[in-house]
Amino acid sequence: AQTVTQSQPEMSVQEAETVTLSCTYDTSESDYYLFWYKQPPSRQMILVIRQEAYKQQNATENRFSVNFQKAAKSFSLKISDSQLGDAAMYFCAYRTLIQGAQKLVFGQGTRLTINP
């Protein structure tokens, strides 16, 4: 079974600085998708960024980028120019397929605090 590990329960960063959140996963599949979601106090899970395993190029979305190391099974998220609105719980997720339907397996999450 696939597992996702986020080893940093909490992180904090000064506003405008850069922070990196770590995620490792375990799988025997060769083709898969990885995601970072954020969950602010409003509770809604919001997609931050997606990476397809067969693509070697790291995904980027504005201030958010990933460092995808397939051989090491590592998928870290870098947030540049941190803003107060980035404060949230961040979940790394692995997509697997069961009976033709997708299942997201989430890590335990990292709570990110932005200090003004």
Next chain:
Amino acid sequence: DTEVTQTPKHLVMGMTNKKSLKCEQHMGHRAMYWYKQKAKKPPELMFVYSYEKLSINESVPSRFSPECPNSSLLNLHLHALQPEDSALYLCASSRAPSGTENIQYFGAGTRLSVL
């Protein structure tokens, strides 16, 4: 528009009550999901509906009964719940059950308290 709407936002129920949670999306998505999230924990998948048919049931107790009346609507019927069922219940949808159209969009959840 990537909106998934869940009602109610909060629900308090007794162990003998019957209640339902509702989830709606109008994005034309054909896969819908129910997740349960306990405090300070990640979401855990409960059910997946693909093209209005139940595809995945993650061994959820029968006191939780999902229903997908049409492609836009997903219900979760609750009966004889236990206090440990208190949690945030999240609904999500995706354009397709698998493949590249696989981004799941989440609603804001229903906070359920069982007394």
